[in-house]
Amino acid sequence: MEKIMNITKEDLAKMTLPYLKSLDHETLVDISFELRNVVIGLLERLEKNSKNSSNPPSSDNPYKKKPKDKEPESSDDEDKKDGEESHPEKPNDSPRPEPERNPGRQPGSQGFWRSETPVPEQIISHYPEQCPCCNRHLNIPDKASPYMGYYVFELEKTDSGIRISCCLHHYYIIMCECGQEVKSSPGQGYVSHQDGRKKDLKLTEYVMTGPMLVTFIAALSVRYRMSRPKIREFLMYWFGLELSVGTIDRCIREAGVACFPVVEELIDELQKEDVVHLDETPWNEKGVLKWMWVAVSCTIAIYLIGTRKKEELLKLITEAFLGWLVTDGYMAYRDHEKRQRCLAHLIRKAVALTGAVDEKAQKMGDWLLKELRCLIKTMAEYGEDNKKKCSPILARLKKACNLGAKEDHAKLKALANEILNDWDAVVAFVKNPDLPPTNNEAERALRHAVISKRISFGTRTSEGSKAYAALLSVIETCRLRNQNPWDFISQVISLGRKGIAPGSIPLFS
Ligand SMILES: [Zn+2]
Incomplete structure (x- = not known):
């Protein structure tokens, strides 16, 4: 049907009334038949909607009332993502035109700093405990002054709701009896490097945002789809907390980067599953077409942003996987022997x-x-x-x-x-009666991200994509395991800032 659509506007322009009148009967019949096929193709395309194609429900005509649902199994299909089997070459949403300048504060523009010195509710002192040379326990001297200090804003859950607290952290140096100077210092963890960025993203305790506040900001962004300027406004009006858009962006990426080791463990766990649903949808990374993959089992959901090649799939489903895959007809899936077609x-x-x-x-x-x-x-x-x-x-x-x-x-x-x-x-x-005949689980798992992409036009850097995918993986896996994702992520950040590997997401609560 698509072939006959080759008819061009120029062809149509040539078909004037005098031209058609000049033709012999046989040619006229041929042309009429050709045109009939074109019209059929167009009509059928016009009738495409979420019920009979992979178009998303949002593309349906809102003025056409849906008939009463007589087709139970097809109503499950409404969760269809907009990446479809016809494999569009470009994401459906045209990306926002790229601005000439880099995001964030421009060189030479006025910097952002706090208008007032924060008033701490509490001062937390950090002393070194043990001498690394002689292993002697260090006593806190009567008169000591900290060599460094910084403020930390943290979100606290109270009986009646949430509040932002402010603490001042002081770090001390103690002279050991053996003559060694011993320093206490804020914890440090993984460093994420991104080409073209002035400063690497480092997991460290030496920041003004506590783990729960960082998690809260990541939740507002990833789960509640708020833009960074909106989050800034929200924190300012509701908590009186002034953070720059740059700090907010750092929080969101830090939360994602802290989740990397959790996702690595989930990928290992996934290989032991009996049934895994797979699907992919177009994604946009700074105007470049990428694909978001998802692999879902009963207790695990893992997202990955990358190319649409088979190598990318092998990062999710390795050779160690011996279970069943539930997929659509995409060729990259075909090599796997135990497969259920959606x-x-x-x-x-x-x-x-x-x-x-x-x-x-x-x-x-x-x-x-x-x-x-x-x-x-x-x-x-x-x-x-x-x-x-x-x-x-x-x-x-x-x-x-x-x-x-x-x-x-x-x-x-x-x-x-x-x-x-x-x-x-x-x-x-x-x-195999235990196999589900449709891939609704994977399509549903992609739905949140598809809507986010339409609002935010995707991610901007490969680190941003990886961080976003890691957060989605942890949030969705927590949901499948009936765990509070935000408590878990905050714990992961807190450990990550000390350089400690996080535990896995508990299976049962
Ligand atoms: Zn010592």
């Missing part, structure tokens, strides 16, 4: 066929749709008896595909061949 994708294509202009294609579409739905329904209804019940359906589906593959209608032929060429993966769930 039936919701095929059903959407069959639904599109039922609206074809060609009567034969319409009827065949109806048939395929009926058999696919019948298969899902029968598997859901009959436990042990399913194999007996399903074999006639499988036979009919195969017959319909074999007939469809011989037809001239391009879309009918394509769908029939798609099912036949991947037959074992399409029907894997009949032999």
